[in-house]
Amino acid sequence: MADIALAPAPQTVTSPCISLTKGVAKVKRRNTTVLVSPEDGKSLRISKPAEALIPLLAEGTDRATLMQTLAERYPGTPRVTRQLDRFLNQLREAGLLETDTLTRPESPKNGKRVAKIAIFDMDPPANMIARAIRALPTGLAWGILAAMLGGAILAIILLAVGPRFPHPSEFVTGFHVAGALIYALVGVPLHEFAHAVACRLAGGKVGRAGIVAHGFVPGPYVETSGLYLVRNRWRRFAVPAAGPAVDLMAAGIGAAMILLAADPEGAIAHIGQTLMLVSLLFLVLNINPFMPSDGSHMVEALLDDELARKSALRLRGSPLSDRRDVAFYRAYASGYVQGLVCLMWFWWF
Template identity: 30%
Template sequence: MAERFLSQLWYRVEGLTPRLRVHVTVHRHRYRGQPWYVLHDHASARVHRFTPAAYMVIGRFDGQTTVGAIWSELAETHDADAPSQDEVIQLLATLHQNDLIHYAGTPDVADLLDRYRKKSTELFKQNLTNPVSIRIPLWDPDAFLTRTLPAVRPFLGWVGLLLWLAVVTWGGLTAAQNWQALTRDITDQLLSAQNLLISLVSYPLLKALHELAHGYLTKVRGGEVRDMGIMFLVFFPVPYVDASAAAAFRNRWDRAAVSAGGIFIETFAAAVAMVIWASAEPGAIRAIAFNIVMIGGLSTLVVNGNPLLKFDGYYVLSDLIESPNFGTRANKYWGWLIQHRLFRARQLKEPVATPGERRWFLVYAPAAFVYRMVVMLGIALFVAGKYYFVGILIAAWSIFNALIKPGFKHLRHVLTAPGLRKVRGRAKAWTFGSIAAVLALLLFLPLPLRTDTEGVVWLPKTAHVRARAPGFLDLVPPARGAAVTPGETLAEMSLPTLDARLEELRWREEEQRRRLGVAEIADRGRAEVIRLELEDARAELAREMARRQDLTVRSPLAGTFQPVAPPGDLAGRWFAEGDLIGYVLPPRPEVLRVVVPQADIALVRERLERVEVRLAGHLSDRHETRVLRAVPQATTTLPSPVLGSLGGGRFLSLPGDEAGTETTEAVFIYDLAVPETLTEAPPYGLRVHVRFDHGTEPAGAQVWRRVRQLFIERFNA
């Protein structure tokens, strides 16, 4: 027998006669076409999955046959496929730690087995290390669920699914129609004192329905639900139900249905609340409906229903792809890859997984880590905008649990893990060398420093043809694209009451002139007053005469005329003073008007080395240009609606601004010269993508600048 099958500690366990505890049942499942054995512990409502190789040993536990005899039999009948003695000891450790076996052994057996596997994480320790899921068990709900199951059973099948689909579709269409109103000032609405008070009631109630859905779906498929209590989700108390018994279900669709039950309930409630919100008048009912829409809709999409976080969506994905304990196994697979490939710890056994699972693992582990950090830091920033201390606490806890604590854990593994004993030097070199390389890259390697923004091909204000006086358009303007010269008449307007007004003012002037002639002879004191009235009449007449001249619309410069509507549609239309009639487009644009965010203005002002632009539709062509002028004062008005989010631009438009030119952040306006390298004149109003080049700077300095700007912007700190 090969030496690798033997263990120096075998004599300590070979005389044990283990058997499965009476509260443990065995179920045979198939995952991805391969058989597995699931041990369901009814006492703790937990399930444990084992390979057929492991069950070759477990299945022979009868309380009479010794471990030594079982191993000897397997070694003789299965030869090289038989488990080694170390693997049998490891299996005994796993079964013992999870209280799945009973045996009569010496007092130090437990200590021996603990050398092979760490003690299970205690509930208190788990609560301390997980800021978003602190659990306090309170009640065994199995009897209650059994009594009330007949009342809800009709909604736990196809009827309930079709009802859910209809209501959620209705709610989704309603949300799309009212999206702007729903998301207007969403931060202030969510974190307002009124909404938080509503959440104290609505959130626990909605989560109670969520958890009861898990329980009922487990019961209707024959499972037991023995644990219900309170979970502090981001420090907020909500009920929870332990429906882990569903993991013992043979059919993957049954397991997935139990996991998805909470998602169905919350989205159903959100859809109903959305319809109520859209039709209700402002008041308490509308506020409650808004709260439920945000809890049931937003939290489901971002947290509970997303498979990258270990909530319902994660378990649905695991069940559907038949890969239990998916996230943990993905992390372990990455750990094995690093140790096997980089550290060359060839003696480490590859985690059991199918080729398809390995591909999932490669993508899932890094994606889940990044998404988890984005969500937690996003929640921290969101909350800190209103409640600074709470947000900072969440952010610090998230960074500690996601980066600092795992980092120290991995360093300790490299320094002390027995499996790395033979390659410890290489493991240290790779680990600390990688840390040093990353720090060097962050602190010393110069990287391009650039800021990107957008602008438009700018049409000068002088090119806008506007009505200088109110009136009806009589003379039809030139056709679209007609060439015009400066001062050329573009349109004639008329104001029917203007001629009568001019005639009235002429007679008034004549009246004052004749009165002045009489007063100069009869009453010289009175003559001075009449002379002032005569001057007023003449001035008013002059103003109205000028107004009549303004009815003739002339070209402000040379170019091609572009009316705001077909000339035939403009005839007879009323224009108020200042209304736009058309544009006179110069032969070639001269200015690109660009918007610079406030966060980038310091770099643009102080460290600008080069400016590069690309035109929309021709993004592969880069053109270098120069700055013509800059407006020193910040503004919240965009020069064109195409730069705002409503027009497809990068700047967030102010909710409620129909024009789409008001932005939520302060911006600065720059004018750039149209590149001389452009062979064809770009059309006015075209979007341009601009890159300001600021030279080079280490990545660490660039990250530090953005973090400082974030704290100044969000926390004024």
């Protein structure tokens, strides 16, 4: 089985009570175990000692019982109290722990709340397109995708080696509102829709789409929390990768508009220029490894570790992430920064 339901319903336990939130599931991946909340997809990779505490937390328990269980199963383990507190804090930060009356009496719900406005159900159209794609021969479907991505890359390369390649400063001096509107009204919805279709193709469920507020900055979202049930890492990788693929194709369309425009200084060329630069800007932002982004989710899917980003960005890493995974993620982050600096250096100068 891919997952095991752990906390079907909260139970009455002598206070102070520590328990998992309702519906948390335990998923086996490679040699590790991941706790996942089906409601929002929040997850946490746990260690072997921590796994022994899950049945107790599923029923509801207290700190003394957890300490006793660890001491009996792993006698002689140093700093048991510190390790238990760290594990409970990780559960709390991931939003997988119910009210802990001993340590957080003022917090009725653990985890940060994010303002979301659901607009419509994305599953029916995503499922329809996914079925149409499945009806195609596998080779043909992959061929179409390769042709679209390859065409976009080719258009950008041809523009880059020619005299019409825009300077980054032309993002401001040659800005055309129509190019930005095309990306905002067409590119952004297609970006999110691509996530939904890829999730359906991978075998995951898709929820509603809408607007989510990250601090003061609103942005679109689509619910793909059921993706945790997909065990194949490459299928999970394809879901976040679908969005940047759309950004790349949008940039390719913008580059083609510049190449095919009869007048290099005409409206078509400036619209294509703005579309390409805006698409490339959002592509770079979407694959950045330092924020919860498509790029970080892609690498975490490949590593089978939802904590890879947080572990890698800590100076000492995390005991719940493999050292090789942390090293790989840090190499990706370093390569991202170096590649971005080199690109801007050669492009600007």
